[in-house]
Amino acid sequence: MIRFDILTLFPNMFKGLIEDSIIKRAIEKKLIEVNLIDFREFSTNKHHTVDDYSYGGGAGMLISVEPVHLAMKTIPNLDHAKKLLMSPSGKTFNQAKAIELSKEEHIVMVCGHYEGIDARILNFIDEEVSIGDYVLMGGEVPAMTILEAVSRLVPGVISEDSPVNESFSDSLLEHPQYTRPAIYEGFGVPDVLLSGHHANIKKWQREKALEKTLKVRPDLLKKANLDLNDYKYLWELKNEKN
Ligand SMILES: C[S@@+](CC[C@H](N)C(=O)[O-])C[C@H]1O[C@@H](n2cnc3c(N)ncnc32)[C@H](O)[C@@H]1O
CATH class of the missing domain: 3.40.1280.10 (SPOUT methyltransferase, trefoil knot domain)
Structure with a gap:
């Protein structure tokens, strides 16, 4: 309290x-x-x-x-x-x-x-x-x-895992999220999210979070807890840009 x-x-x-x-x-x-x-x-x-x-x-x-x-x-x-x-x-x-x-x-x-x-x-x-x-x-x-x-960080105020996954929780911005309908005015939801493949979904979410943070708030990346795969992905993104 x-x-x-x-x-x-x-x-x-x-x-x-x-x-x-x-x-x-x-x-x-x-x-x-x-x-x-x-x-x-x-x-x-x-x-x-x-x-x-x-x-x-x-x-x-x-x-x-x-x-x-x-x-x-x-x-x-x-x-x-x-x-x-x-x-x-x-x-x-x-x-x-x-x-x-x-x-x-x-x-x-x-x-x-x-x-x-x-x-x-x-x-x-x-x-x-x-x-x-x-x-x-x-x-x-x-x-x-x-x-x-x-x-909203006080236990019990919102659903328990929400603060863990959202923007800034790992010094990264949150990945994009979608809900029904699967197609709205011709705009679909990324296929991977409909695949039911848990590991691929996690990988996609992490990559999108990295992509968004690099684009909008690159300053946050210095404080983020990044692993080897994250660095590889960021390196690919930077090379794509050049
Ligand atoms: C018009 S402001 C006073 C600005 C002050 N004369 C100055 O130049 O720093 C009136 C009150 O609004 C609040 N305030 C205005 N901007 C704020 C901000 N960015 N963050 C926190 N409080 C703010 C503060 O309590 C402040 O005392």
């Missing part, structure tokens, strides 16, 4: 995710718990504002550290939780990070908005996490991304 506490100014944004589909079932089965905390409720001024101008100037408003920190302090066992700040200047989130986080029991995610949060929030945070090299309006979509990616 992983407990997630998400600090946000926009808790409603999470409703679709936690009140539907697999995440909803995971919550019902008590495999994960998701608590949404609106840190505007911890504003100490009478207008309930949480943002202010930044010292030294600069466009836009910055979220003050106090309401966020006061909200964090209400979380039980905060000291033992992994505390993440959603931030474009954090380390980029990936499947390896999702696997690492799936071993935690308690994850706190802080979502910024506007121009971000007063940098002193970092005194109460373990890690800044980015979901990619682009700037979003808030940390809600990044927090949802992490919530999804981590939750």
